[in-house]
Amino acid sequence: MPIPLFNSIASWILKKRIHQMELFMKYPNEVQNELLHYLLKTASKTAFGKQFDFKTIKSYAVFRDRIPIATYESIETDIERCRRGEQNIFWPSSIKWFAKSSGTTSAKSKFIPVSTEALEDCHYKAGKDMLSLYFNNNEDSQLLSGKSLRLGGSNELYNKNNSYFGDLSSIIIQNLPFWAELSSTPSNKTSLMPEWETKMKAIVSESIPEKVTSLAGVPSWMLVLLQNVLKETGKKTITDVWPEAEVYFHGGVSFKPYRQLYEDLFPKPNFRFYEIYNASEGFFGIQDRNDSDELLLMLDYGIFYEFIPFEGETADEQSIIPLSEVVLFTNYAMVITTNGGLWRYKIGDTVRFTSLSPYRIKVSGRTKHFINVFGEELIIENAEQALAIACQKTNSLISDYSAGPVFMEKDTQGAHEWMIEFEREPEDLDHFSVILDTALQEVNSDYEAKRYKNMTLHPLKIHKAREGLFYQWLSNKGKLGGQHKVPRLSNTRDVLDELIEMNT
Numbered sequence: 001m002p003i004p005l006f007n008s009i010a011s012w013i014l015k016k017r018i019h020q021m022e023l024f025m026k027y028p029n030e031v032q033n034e035l036l037h038y039l040l041k042t043a044s045k046t047a048f049g050k051q052f053d054f055k056t057i058k059s060y061a062v063f064r065d066r067i068p069i070a071t072y073e074s075i076e077t078d079i080e081r082c083r084r085g086e087q088n089i090f091w092p093s094s095i096k097w098f099a100k101s102s103g104t105t106s107a108k109s110k111f112i113p114v115s116t117e118a119l120e121d122c123h124y125k126a127g128k129d130m131l132s133l134y135f136n137n138n139e140d141s142q143l144l145s146g147k148s149l150r151l152g153g154s155n156e157l158y159n160k161n162n163s164y165f166g167d168l169s170s171i172i173i174q175n176l177p178f179w180a181e182l183s184s185t186p187s188n189k190t191s192l193m194p195e196w197e198t199k200m201k202a203i204v205s206e207s208i209p210e211k212v213t214s215l216a217g218v219p220s221w222m223l224v225l226l227q228n229v230l231k232e233t234g235k236k237t238i239t240d241v242w243p244e245a246e247v248y249f250h251g252g253v254s255f256k257p258y259r260q261l262y263e264d265l266f267p268k269p270n271f272r273f274y275e276i277y278n279a280s281e282g283f284f285g286i287q288d289r290n291d292s293d294e295l296l297l298m299l300d301y302g303i304f305y306e307f308i309p310f311e312g313e314t315a316d317e318q319s320i321i322p323l324s325e326v327v328l329f330t331n332y333a334m335v336i337t338t339n340g341g342l343w344r345y346k347i348g349d350t351v352r353f354t355s356l357s358p359y360r361i362k363v364s365g366r367t368k369h370f371i372n373v374f375g376e377e378l379i380i381e382n383a384e385q386a387l388a389i390a391c392q393k394t395n396s397l398i399s400d401y402s403a404g405p406v407f408m409e410k411d412t413q414g415a416h417e418w419m420i421e422f423e424r425e426p427e428d429l430d431h432f433s434v435i436l437d438t439a440l441q442e443v444n445s446d447y448e449a450k451r452y453k454n455m456t457l458h459p460l461k462i463h464k465a466r467e468g469l470f471y472q473w474l475s476n477k478g479k480l481g482g483q484h485k486v487p488r489l490s491n492t493r494d495v496l497d498e499l500i501e502m503n504t
Helices: 003-015 017-026 029-040 046-053 060-066 071-084 114-138 169-174 178-183 198-209 219-233 256-265 382-396 429-443 445-454 469-476 496-501
Strands: 097-101 110-114 147-150 155-158 162-167 212-217 247-252 270-281 282-286 295-297 303-311 332-338 345-356 359-366 397-406 415-424 461-464
Touching: 003 114, 017 029, 017 429, 017 496, 029 303, 029 397, 046 303, 097 169, 110 169, 110 382, 110 445, 114 169, 114 270, 114 282, 114 461, 162 169, 162 282, 162 295, 212 461, 219 247, 219 397, 256 382, 256 397, 256 496, 282 332, 282 429, 359 382, 382 429, 397 469, 397 496, 415 469, 415 496, 429 445, 429 461, 469 496
Parallel strands: 097 162, 147 212, 212 247, 247 270, 415 461
Antiparallel strands: 097 110, 155 162, 270 282, 282 295, 295 359, 303 332, 332 345, 345 359, 397 415
16 A cells, blocks of 8 residues: 555544544543443452442442552552462453553552553553544644654563563553554564663664654653764754654653753754653543643543642642542642552642643642652742743753752751753853742742741752763663653652762
């Protein structure tokens, strides 16, 4: 079949899904209620379903009152039983895949169960929806005339009872139909190589000759790959390497610190950036409009949502509400019940609703990723808004950062201390520090109050990181590639002190 005809047929098929999305946008609460009853009925004969008598739960109120909110630690024992081969614990279908996630605040690995339903009805469905929304907004797209450059994690085998674990991206690649590989680069074999630096070289070598029309991956790691592509080809921009590339689908970390870097790499006026919101636990949101910074909350992926109002480090679980009761511009800790067997599970992310018809969100931070040593309640969203202002005013670019507290001592006041790796340094780091400090006060009234006349907090301090510092830190931790990230904000100095020591 000629490529133009294939492109037209495929895009037409993908756009048919838009009508189904319009249904959950029009009837969001009905869709969510129906989904909750489906999940309860499906899992009623599991060990978990019998323990909490799912068969007699006929309303959200009963569901809320009967089933406790869970964290990974509270269900870890059951997950380990499943990893050893025991089935029908929290979901009826056989579960042999586990998405490994070390999180961002602990070195401890988590193993999130991935059912067949979660793969088919959530992650794969979301991948197709991502393309459906893109084609719906860009009628002249030629995306399917080339290949997608994908960057995932490694895959490892857990060698007991036919149970497997690896990065979610690798589990998805491992289970894709054979024809999906034909539209992607690199090959599955290269994508699943376990050693990150060896894989990076192989991806560069394999992908440069291809006609790449789209890219997908975590911004921090994709940036490393693209810099290696430029080094290998001697080109100035990625557009010079792949002139027909038209969109980059990104997720995993905030894009704000990276946007200018990517705009420089793809200096085309019509190049698109599309954000997605997924995690090991599920796929939650997709940017549904060109040039938007909001995500459409996807309501028919087998995920039932609940939300806990979240302020600083405080989340009152008794105040939990369903989707139908959320309000605009309030921080919520997200709780999910899924077709992978997670029941009322706190994923650790916070979101804000920017629209209620349809439901659109922005990811505002992490429930465990903030600085609140002095009552300043600084979350990632605040930090990245302020960094964007400082970079814009000083014509600088940031590739990575981390921040933590300077604790009060007998004769010293508290402060925040930052380690920042610049892609393009400001001419005057002290001036950058002042602008950043001022911007933080503008976006966070609690920080502003603590900074008033230096009564609680002194001006922040910035260390300029040497090139590759954050990469080396991740390498030392065995966290290169995949979904691993440097903690951005922390209430302790553990990460910051390690970075400072390595920077000397």
